[in-house]
Amino acid sequence: MKNYIRKLFTLVLIRDKTRVLLGYKKRGFGQGRWNGFGGKVEAGETAQEAAARELGEECRLMTAPENLTKVGELEFTFEESDTLMDVKIFTTNTYTGIPTETDEMRPEWFPLEKIPYSHMWPDDELWYPIFLRGNKFKGAFHFKGHDIILSQSLSEVEAFTN
């Protein structure tokens, strides 16, 4: 196995009983795919603080870091890269503001039964069902390029250790 450089990222999934808020990524990593809101954790930030900041930057919704509940921990590696993306996934239904398009994301609500998996990262259709059942999960996905999963692990967990 490569000596990966681990980097911390966040992902926020806003949902209520019937729908989930996704953003169409207009540029950069994951361009052209629907995803939650998130990005790199900067020095001096907790993952929750970074997640709340990115939610504001990418779709103008405001929430307090303590409103964000962790639901998933996923690690992503790529054949072509030495970076291990350590992604902490949070959810909340407590926020203020109206989802607003930014330079990075075009937000849209999707009914829970109409999640656009064919235009999302390919791992998402594997773990969204766990998330949508209200459960927590951990996993790792190793990619070739951005479309092919070469190996994976995924399991539901009761809680996280940190």
Ligand SMILES: Nc1nc2c([nH]c(=O)n2[C@H]2C[C@H](O)[C@@H](COP(=O)(O)OP(=O)(O)OP(=O)(O)O)O2)c(=O)[nH]1
């Ligand atoms: N749903 C989903 N999200 C993923 C996958 N892989 C992956 O990195 N992400 C998320 C985690 C982060 O929210 C986002 C990547 O962060 P980013 O590159 O947009 O970070 P950033 O905004 O800080 O970076 P920058 O482009 O502004 O410099 O994509 C995946 O397979 N599925």
